[in-house]
Amino acid sequence: MKKIIILGTASQVPSRQRNHVGLFLRWDTEDLLFDPGEGTQRQLIRFKVPVNKIKKIFISHFHGDHCLGLPGIIQRLSLNQVKHPVEIIYPKTGEKFLKNLINCAVFHNNLKIIYHPIEEQGEIKTNSDIKIQAYLLEHGIETFGYRITDPITWNIVPSKLPKGLRKQALGELKKKGVIDFQGKKIFLHEVAVPKKRQIFGYCIDTKLCENAYKIAKDADVFVCESTYLSSEESLALNYNHLTATQAGEIASKSNSKQLILTHFSQRYSKNDLFEEEAKKIHPTTLAAYDGMEIVFPQVKRQT
Ligand SMILES: [Zn+2]
Numbered sequence: 001m002k003k004i005i006i007l008g009t010a011s012q013v014p015s016r017q018r019n020h021v022g023l024f025l026r027w028d029t030e031d032l033l034f035d036p037g038e039g040t041q042r043q044l045i046r047f048k049v050p051v052n053k054i055k056k057i058f059i060s061h062f063h064g065d066h067c068l069g070l071p072g073i074i075q076r077l078s079l080n081q082v083k084h085p086v087e088i089i090y091p092k093t094g095e096k097f098l099k100n101l102i103n104c105a106v107f108h109n110n111l112k113i114i115y116h117p118i119e120e121q122g123e124i125k126t127n128s129d130i131k132i133q134a135y136l137l138e139h140g141i142e143t144f145g146y147r148i149t150d151p152i153t154w155n156i157v158p159s160k161l162p163k164g165l166r167k168q169a170l171g172e173l174k175k176k177g178v179i180d181f182q183g184k185k186i187f188l189h190e191v192a193v194p195k196k197r198q199i200f201g202y203c204i205d206t207k208l209c210e211n212a213y214k215i216a217k218d219a220d221v222f223v224c225e226s227t228y229l230s231s232e233e234s235l236a237l238n239y240n241h242l243t244a245t246q247a248g249e250i251a252s253k254s255n256s257k258q259l260i261l262t263h264f265s266q267r268y269s270k271n272d273l274f275e276e277e278a279k280k281i282h283p284t285t286l287a288a289y290d291g292m293e294i295v296f297p298q299v300k301r302q303t
């Protein structure tokens with residue numbers, strides 16, 4: 001099961017309604033955390049997210065609204081004596097800030113952290129098989145957007161299997177892609193169909209750029225910053241941010257199924273305005289609110 005819980009929706013300054021940004025993503029068996037802004041630990045508690053299961057933390061960039069909650073999360077995981085290692089994926093140019101955040105207060109660190117500094121965009125190898133890609137955005141300081149894709153997996157079509165093939169052999173077939181059976185080679189693609197791979201796109205913070213479209217391409221859920229409304233388009237450009245209209249255009253041109261807007265400027269108190277604006281371009285748009293839950297659609301079996 002895949003789902004998102006929005007932990008915060010504020011850019012720069014939080015408000016009574018909006019915490020700094022933060023996003024929790026359950027990707028089947030893995031719990032991932034994106035951009036823990038200030039207050040993220042408490043938001044996890046508020047929205048009943050089990051902090052102990054977090055396996056990977058993604059930082060897009062080191063502006064405070066995207067990372068000031070990291071020390072609390074790390075210390076909590078350590079306090080809880082979490083056994084699994086926690087991987088942190090972040091721009092290498094911000095390494096100094098990451099180390100500062102982790103070492104900003106006295107605590108006995110029990111946590112094993114695996115660091116994945118990104119030196120250049122592309123695929124990031126971690127200790128799981130989900131596909132993780134980082135894309136360079138345009139935000140004045142080095143910032144990466146992320147794209148998460150299911151690994152390639154196959155559904156065996158029983159009617160295509162030769163008679164007499166034991167079930168135990170199917171594991172080997174899935175693993176190796178081919179097995180020998182009664183003097184013949186059986187190839188996986190001949191007897192199975194690939195499962196549909198789901199895609200999550202995360203694009204925050206940036207001005208309009210080519211890579212935003214690549215992150216959003218065919219995404220089942222595309223989370224995009226929308227700091228401003230189009231009435232403030234020149235401000236958005238000056239501060240390297242997007243408007244709701246631009247987010248709608250990215251989602252629409254990239255064939256994203258569901259657009260979720262977040263990272264709102266404190267100058268606007270109503271989230272509906274963002275949704276209304278982007279919906280004119282991309283009808284399946286929702287403006288996020290703190291605590292919002294988005295469940296990915298079930299994948300239908302292809303035969
Ligand atoms: Zn921000």
Ligand SMILES: [Zn+2]
Nearest residue numbers: 061063139205
């Ligand atoms: Zn920023």
